[in-house]
C-alpha cells in the first residue's frame with residue numbers, strides 16, 4: 161500500500177455495541193464505504209482473539225473489494241493485524257509503544273498513534289507514526305476515558321496540528337457528527353487556511369445510524385472542503401469564505417469582491433477565536449433585556465456576568481475580557497457604576513462597547529452618552545439610526561456633513577431611515593475615535609476608513625424588544641478576543657443576522673410569532689458554527 165496517498169478525510173472506527181438492532185457490522189461498514197468513508201479501523205474491546213480475527217478477515221474483504229480499495233486497520237492488536245495482514249494498526253498511549261509496533265509490522269504498514277499533548281505528538285512521530293489521532297475533541301459516550309480526562313476542544317486540537325506542522329497527517333475524534341464536523345475542520349486550520357486536519361474519525365455518527373451510507377455521505381461533504389493533508393501553497397490557498405461558499409449547500413446569494421470575502425474570513429476567524437477563548441463579558445445593561453442578553457452570550461460561547469452595583473463593578477471588570485455598557489434603563493446610581501467600571505476598564509485596556517439606548521429620547525440619556533463617550537473612549541458604539549443621529553448632532557455633525565437628514569427617535573426606537581448611514585457612521589467614528597455601528601434593516605459599521613454593510617437578518621428581529629441590545633452584547637464577546645473592533649462589530653451583526661435567518665427557516669409555519677421566533681433565535685445562536693457564518697454572511701466593505 162502506498163502510504164503517501166492515503167485519504168484520511170472520513171475515518172470510520174467501529175464499535176459493534178452501537179449497531180442498530182438487526183444490523184451487522186459488515187453491512188454497516190460496506191454501506192459507510194459506499195457513502196464516502198475513506199479508511200476503516202476495526203475496534204473490538206471484548207471479543208476473543210479468535211472472534212476478533214474472524215471479524216477482521218470479513219471486514220478486510222469488504223474494504224478490499226471497494227473501489228478505490230479502502231485501507232483497513234486494527235485497533236490496538238498488532239497480533240491480529242499480523243494474522244490477517246491488515247494495512248496497519250492504531251495504538252494509544254497505554255498500548256504497545258510505537259517503535260515496537262513499527263519493528264513488528266515493518267516499514268510498509270500504517271501505524272497511527274493517539275496523542276493528547278504536543279509532547280506525545282513529537283514522540284509518536286519520532287517513534288515512526290505515519291499519522292496521529294488526537295485524543296477526544298469533544299465529550300463522547302462511546303469511549304470511557306480515565307478519570308480527570310478533559311476533551312481537548314477545537315483549540316487543543318489546533319495546537320497539536322500546528323505543532324506537527326504537516327510532518328504527518330492528523331485526524332481528530334470524539335463526539336463528532338454532522339452538526340459539528342465543519343466546525344472541527346475549520347477550527348483545525350492555521351496559516352491562513354493552508355494547513356489543517358487531514359480528516360475526522362467517527363464511531364457513533366455512522367455506526368449507530370439506521371442509514372450509515374447517508375450519514376457518511378453527509379459527513380464527507382462537510383469535511384472534504386477543509387482537508388489539508390499537505391500544506392497548500394499560498395498561491396493556491398483559497399479564501400476560507402470562498403471555499404465554504406463554493407462547497408456549501410447554501411447558494412451564494414450575491415457575488416462578493418475580494419475585500420468583502422476577506423472580511424467574511426476575518427469574521428469567521430473571530431468566531432472561532434470567541435469559541436476557543438470563552439470570554440468573560442461584564443454587562444451593565446438594562447432590566448428589559450438582561451436575561452435575554454445573558455442567554456445569548458452563553459449560547460454563542462461567552463460567559464456573561466451582569467453586575468451594576470458600584471460596590472463591585474471595578475472588581476468584576478478586572479476579571480473580565482470586555483465591558484458592555486447599555487443605558488436602557490438609566491438612573492443616577494447606574495451612571496456612577498458605568499463610569500467606575502469604564503474607568504477601570506480603560507486603566508486595564510479592557511475593551512468597552514456602548515449601547516446608547518434612547519439617546520435621542522431625552523436630554524438625560526443624551527448627556528449620559530456624551531459623558532461616557534468622552535470619559536471612556538469606547539471601542540465600539542452601537543445604536544439605531546435615531547440614537548446615532550442624536551449623538552452625531554450633539555457633537556456638531558450637521559445634516560450637510562453627514563449627507564442624511566437626522567433620524568428622530570420615538571422612545572428607544574428610531575423613526576425613518578438615513579439617506580447615507582455610511583457617511584454618518586464614518587464621521588462619528590472619526591469624531592469619537594471608535595467604531596460606530598448603526599443597526600437597522602441593513603446594518604452599517606465604520607471605523608472612519610472602512611464602511612461595511614451587513615445584510616443578514618430579517619423582519620422577525622424587529623418584532624422583539626431588545627434584539628439591538630443582543631447585538632451589542634455579542635459585540636462585547638467578539639471584542640474580547642478580536643484584535644480589530646471593526647471586525648468585532650461586523651461579526652456580532654453577522655452572527656445575530658445569520659441566526660435570525662436560520663431561526664425563521666424555510667420550513668414555513670414553524671415560526672408562528674415573536675414567541676416561537678425568540679426561542680428559535682436562541683437555539684440558532686447556540687447552533688452557529690463557522691461553516692454557517694462563512695456560508696451565510698452577506699456583507700460588503702468599501703474604503704471611504
Ligand SMILES: Cc1ncc(COP(=O)(O)OP(=O)(O)O)c(N)n1
Pocket residue numbers: 171173201203235236250251252253255272274293294295303331332333361
Ligand atoms: C483514529 C483514532 N483516533 C483515536 C483513537 C483512540 O485510540 P486509543 O486512545 O488507543 O483508545 P481506544 O480506541 O483503544 O479505546 C482511535 N482508536 N482511533
Ligand SMILES: Cc1ncsc1CCOP(=O)(O)O
Pocket residue numbers: 173295296299300301302303333334335336361362363364365
Ligand atoms: C475511540 C475514541 N477515542 C477517543 S474518543 C473515541 C470514541 C469516539 O466515538 P464517537 O465518534 O461516537 O464520539
